[in-house]
Amino acid sequence: MDCKGIETVRRDNSPLVANLINTCLQFILIDRDPDGAVAHAKETISDLLCNRVDISQLVITKELTKTDDEYSAKQAHVELANRMKKRDAGSAPQLGDRVPYVIIAAPKKTAAYLKSEDPIYVLENNIPIDTQYYLENQLTKPLLRIFEPILGEKKAESVLLHGDHTRTKTVLTSKLGGLAGFTKKRNICLGCKTPVEKESKRIYFHSGRLYTVALVPFNIPLSDG
Known part of the structure; x- marks a missing residue:
């Protein structure tokens, strides 16, 4: 399918965006299956949040066209190039x-240009x-742009x-970091953060409601005992 002017062909988006939008458009325009498009989008979002997406699908590329001083604002690719130069100027x-x-995980309110990494x-x-x-900066707008005419804005x-x-x-x-050596993996409840020994789904009671919570490995500090 030949697409122009949308996220499927923009080089400053990750391949994940292009692949997801292309597949959704295939479902909608060729297969006439909007429900299939919704299901695929939801599955992709779930895979992303659960770290099941290959890193190659998350790589963003931008051309280094000016020196650091010539940019009017901080840019993610420029800041990364400077950090890489300090590590190894030759490469x-x-x-x-x-x-x-x-874009790597960092404390809240960390600017995006500080979270870029090789x-x-x-x-x-x-x-x-x-x-x-x-999810918020790469997938949300493209997905809403093609699904709002079908489902409505709020839905x-x-x-x-x-x-x-x-x-x-x-x-x-x-x-990285010295504290990593003093942690070990435990399964925790996503609702109350209580460590749980069994690697299975369990039902927990939070704020007057029952939740079925999928347990995930999480590093917690080793106790002195």
């Missing part, structure tokens, strides 16, 4: 190169990806961006 991107990067460096150091960033947002497929997340931890 760092040069003017005219396209800089590939992914995909190879991320793999080598098991650095967690900021999957919520990709499109409710169906695609909320619901069971967004409630289970896998939290990964980096091997």
